[in-house]
Amino acid sequence: MSILEPSELAHVPFVSVENMMRLVNDVGAEAFMRELADYIEADFKRWPEFDKIARVASHSREGVIELMPVADTAHYGFKYVNGHPKNTREGYQTVTAFGVFSSVATGYPLLFTEMTVLTALRTAATSALVGRYLAPKNATTMALIGNGAQCEFQALAFRALCGIETVRLYDVDPAATKKAEANLRAVGFDVTACRTSQAAVEGAQIITTCTADKQYATILTDNMVGAGIHINAIGGDCPGKTELQRDILLRSDIFVEFPPQTRIEGEIQQLDEDHPVTELWQVMRGEADGRKGDAQITLFDSVGFAIEDFSALRFVLEKTAGTDYCVQLDLLADPDDPRDLFGMLQRAGAEAA
Amino acid sequence: MSILEPSELAHVPFVSVENMMRLVNDVGAEAFMRELADYIEADFKRWPEFDKIARVASHSREGVIELMPVADTAHYGFKYVNGHPKNTREGYQTVTAFGVFSSVATGYPLLFTEMTVLTALRTAATSALVGRYLAPKNATTMALIGNGAQCEFQALAFRALCGIETVRLYDVDPAATKKAEANLRAVGFDVTACRTSQAAVEGAQIITTCTADKQYATILTDNMVGAGIHINAIGGDCPGKTELQRDILLRSDIFVEFPPQTRIEGEIQQLDEDHPVTELWQVMRGEADGRKGDAQITLFDSVGFAIEDFSALRFVLEKTAGTDYCVQLDLLADPDDPRDLFGMLQRAGAEAA
Structure with missing residues (x-):
């Protein structure tokens, strides 16, 4: 395998806006929210198992950018979300978002997904x-x-x-x-x-x-x-x-x-x-x-709250794993020897030359 | 334009591991770190301008997952990074990372990039x-x-x-x-x-x-x-x-x-x-x-510290903007009317049907 073809460990499944809309339309928006509500309810019912903090907000005059992390013993999820009420005047969304769902055991992301559409659905489902x-x-x-x-x-x-x-x-x-x-x-x-x-x-x-x-x-x-x-x-x-x-x-x-x-x-x-x-x-x-x-x-x-996003990420991971709703993103470095990051960089240069 | 061809506002430039390695090798690792050190030094010299917090860590028995946000009045940056010392035994990296650099004015991401390789470089440059x-x-x-x-x-x-x-x-x-x-x-x-x-x-x-x-x-x-x-x-x-x-x-x-x-x-x-x-x-x-x-x-x-990552993101944005070191990712929803997210979803479904 070429250095320039990253291995499976380097890949993170990515759900684009287009694919999220396709998923929601295939399931049906109401059915999607009904199922999602079940995930949210299940996670609310095991509330004490989560490592929780208030979201981390960076405020400016125009709006706010927030990170919303939460974890249980198996998974870690976070969402990036902004809130800029004046955005719509210039054709931008007030709220856009994306999120990541990871393995606690390795720290590796299992899913990277748009969450603008997903947040709208999880907010309403909640x-x-x-x-x-x-x-x-x-x-x-x-x-x-x-x-x-x-x-x-x-x-x-x-x-x-x-x-x-x-x-x-x-x-x-x-x-x-x-x-x-x-x-x-x-x-x-x-x-x-x-x-x-x-x-x-x-x-x-x-x-x-x-x-x-x-x-x-x-x-x-x-x-x-x-x-x-x-x-x-x-x-x-x-x-x-x-x-x-x-x-x-x-x-x-x-x-x-x-x-x-x-x-x-x-x-x-x-x-x-x-x-x-x-x-x-x-x-x-x-x-x-x-x-x-x-x-x-x-x-x-x-x-x-972050647990609602965690539920949504958990739901989307289960819905999309192994399907063409996601594409593989070359997000993580994966050297043959995990300690040899420098060697990987050198060999990539040699191969390109 | 088709609903399924997202517009420019929906796109976020993405730098993959492969493209980061190409960029570093094209510049030369030592020259890259010398230039990056100048960016870090410039940002350290305007330290009081930043909105700073200690990173937000989620600890488990096996390791830690951290979010490292920081902002000045124009830009917001954050890095996701894990630290799992035992990972190398199973062929995973101890540390992997990715990051986002955003506009404070709109909350929109300007850059999404791998940061496993970039973190190695910014740590050494610092x-x-x-x-x-x-x-x-x-x-x-x-x-x-x-x-x-x-x-x-x-x-x-x-x-x-x-x-x-x-x-x-x-x-x-x-x-x-x-x-x-x-x-x-x-x-x-x-x-x-x-x-x-x-x-x-x-x-x-x-x-x-x-x-x-x-x-x-x-x-x-x-x-x-x-x-x-x-x-x-x-x-x-x-x-x-x-x-x-x-x-x-x-x-x-x-x-x-x-x-x-x-x-x-x-x-x-x-x-x-x-x-x-x-x-x-x-x-x-x-x-x-x-x-x-x-x-x-x-x-x-x-x-x-997060400011070092902010400098690295700022540096990579300037190096990659408008080049083929990045590809466009359909990460943000962009309805014709920003308030009509639901209509966008409906029309995507109608078009696919």
């Missing part, structure tokens, strides 16, 4: 999974406030996991609402485009907020939230970035992913540090209560 | 750069204790930057020494293979230790270090992993990269938390003393 524990039974209608890139995925996931068939849309930008309306009609939703957020929440049992501005905003005011509502708050996920009026938080039972991260980034950054919250993994294990009654307001203060 | 400030003038001979993957790169860098022509090798494994001896003879070094570490340090003005065991080891004992020596300690770079007898540290003036990280990982984990150390960036800026006299023992307690 929301709907949580909705299954917290939303009122027999909910049929969801308000979607913020009609950007995440909006349709939320609708699809809540249909797949919670039976939501009717959505009521609102965005400060009517063009965004129009886009979401067309997309969601095309896949069979009963859609109402609303001219105010007040109108959007009328008759909804679930309110999803997924706006992107990096600031303290008041997407939802206290008077808009009636008894029995489940709030799925996606967009408040950065220090200084919230969506809900503080009074709503005081009337709600609040559920979170990883408290050390949510206290910094979530809606609850508006509250005292010791304000009681419930950890979702405990609800899923039956160790804490989810929804307790018809009048209760439940709030999922979602910020997105 | 050592030799530091050697230029700390090693005795007119040093000609270096002892190299530990003859693994890093060994030859150290020799080459010290020749390129400090004029070292003679090396004295020792490793607990004679096969490693034999490998390094052959490689270094072939590129013109005066090489002596030694049967003990005591023999290796005889007549050397610089002692480089680069062993890989993950434990407290005593590669160098106090009696082996005479007046005027510069010690370049590479291998002690993990909690619980050191190479030098504590007494040596007490006789040396100790120079470090980023104290919050070196206190945890370096040789100085053996010392009190307030033991005085000098930061190298201050030496390079002329704000702190380097070598002060002929009898002084100087110690570079190297653990490897």
